[in-house]
Amino acid sequence: MKHLIIYAHPDQQSLNGYLKQVVVEHLTNNGNEVKVRDLYQLDFNPVLSSQDIAGQRVGKVDEDVKTEQNYIAWADCITFIHPIWWTGLPAILKGYVDRVFSYGFAYRYEQGVQKGLLEGKQAIIINTHGKSHAEYSDMGMDKALSLTSDKGIYTYCGLAVKQHFFFDKADRVDVKTIKHWTEQITSKMK
Numbered sequence: 001m002k003h004l005i006i007y008a009h010p011d012q013q014s015l016n017g018y019l020k021q022v023v024v025e026h027l028t029n030n031g032n033e034v035k036v037r038d039l040y041q042l043d044f045n046p047v048l049s050s051q052d053i054a055g056q057r058v059g060k061v062d063e064d065v066k067t068e069q070n071y072i073a074w075a076d077c078i079t080f081i082h083p084i085w086w087t088g089l090p091a092i093l094k095g096y097v098d099r100v101f102s103y104g105f106a107y108r109y110e111q112g113v114q115k116g117l118l119e120g121k122q123a124i125i126i127n128t129h130g131k132s133h134a135e136y137s138d139m140g141m142d143k144a145l146s147l148t149s150d151k152g153i154y155t156y157c158g159l160a161v162k163q164h165f166f167f168d169k170a171d172r173v174d175v176k177t178i179k180h181w182t183e184q185i186t187s188k189m190k
Contacts, residue, residue: 001190002035002075002076003077005020005024005078007036008039016128019081026189035074035075039096040092044096045095045099046099057103069100078121080093082127084166097153106118106157117157117158118158123154123159124161125149125161125164130171133168136168
């Protein structure tokens with residue numbers, strides 16, 4: 001399979017950086033083609049401009065956006081690796097979605113009905129967050145995160161969400177837990 005990893009964390013030495021490396025090594029060792037788009041290393045511009053919006057309406061996008069769309073078009077499976085910050089995507093990734101998952105590329109409307117254009121592609125999401133699963137569940141945040149990202153972004157655009165990992169208490173994780181998370185990831189990814 002062709003796997004695209006979209007990575008959004010500024011620190012390569014972070015837990016997210018480690019998980020990215022686990023995914024890359026596992027997929028490569030299993031004969032997959034793997035490409036990584038590290039949004040911070042790319043210095044991706046996350047700001048959706050009025051020029052972007054005007055261009056999207058007529059099917060024109062900036063070259064940096066077209067490059068990312070080509071990577072997405074290439075992929076069979078897209079893995080998003082990022083922390084949950086302020087109960088959502090890091091700003092750089094939110095801006096990536098705003099600019100790259102544009103009208104006419106990732107979705108469109110046909111006779112007033114929304115249609116995802118990335119059908120046939122899978123998505124895997126790997127998130128880390130500081131709160132415990134119990135805290136997120138008590139607040140309803142676990143359901144909110146799944147609704148806003150899985151349904152509100154990924155399935156809206158036609159992606160089939162194969163797996164969404166929520167790794168909790170990531171700011172105080174121990175080696176045993178990281179090993180368990182690594183096993184979870186590698187057992188679910190082919």
